[in-house]
Amino acid sequence: MTRKPWEIPFLAEPEEVAALRRIMRLHLNLWGLPEVIDAAQLCVSELVANVITHVGPHTPTTLGLTMRDTRVRIEVSDPDTRALPTLLAAGTDAESGRGMALLDAVADRWGVILRSDSKVTWCELATGLGSPNGHTGGLRVDRAEGLIALYGEREVSRSAAGSCLTVAVAEEAAIDVIADLLHWLRAHGCDPDEALDRAQLHLEAEVEEAEWAIGQ
Known part of the structure; x- marks a missing residue:
């Protein structure tokens, strides 16, 4: 970033x-x-x-x-x-x-x-960042960043801004990642809506845990 x-x-x-x-x-x-x-x-x-x-x-x-x-x-x-x-x-x-x-x-x-x-x-x-262009959020955010970068590579190559994803391009790439994962789940007989609900529960639980740790 x-x-x-x-x-x-x-x-x-x-x-x-x-x-x-x-x-x-x-x-x-x-x-x-x-x-x-x-x-x-x-x-x-x-x-x-x-x-x-x-x-x-x-x-x-x-x-x-x-x-x-x-x-x-x-x-x-x-x-x-x-x-x-x-x-x-x-x-x-x-x-x-x-x-x-x-x-x-x-x-x-x-x-x-x-x-x-x-x-x-x-x-x-x-900020807790590891570098000026880094991200907060830990391992999950780091893994997502790598995946989003792959999806956004074509858009970045067309941009004059250089090799870094803009927030707007990264957001669209993240949506593409989510959509492809939902297609994969559906193709393998899984329920995409249930998967989204479970992912949201994971997110809320981890955010709550992180906020509690900061407050201690």
Whole structure:
């Protein structure tokens, strides 16, 4: 999976935060990284709120998302090089000053890059990937990836994008894989609907087990 960097300009306003969170969720789902969505949305909220509070509303700002090795990197840039984010030890009753502390608790690391006419506040989140273009999900996902790649080989060869499957092409290839397996089951006297139901039960049980393990 190719995860290309992207960025979006916006004006720092409270009403923009919800849309930016939705955009972040959309891109991370497309990147196959749903596990980091909640943390990434919190980071976006706090980084944008920091601009609104310390630089000012209506500030021209840019939100960016990239992969740095196996980490997701979120960047928020603004034109003020003086108002630097500061990690404060805010009390539990404080009404402000806790934003960067929340980000510090969620992110693996964060920092600020000063440029001649702007600054970039960034943070990085661990993904659990083995490589920048890899997948989460374990052995089952790895096996499926190899099979989908075989089915999608002809479509990829026609694409100018290179040797990596796009999500759209991979999805169509996955549907072809499932359809062929259902034909195979039917040809051998098996019930395709029953097989789909059993596969869904396996998926739900394994996802539930994985979520329980993460929560421990």
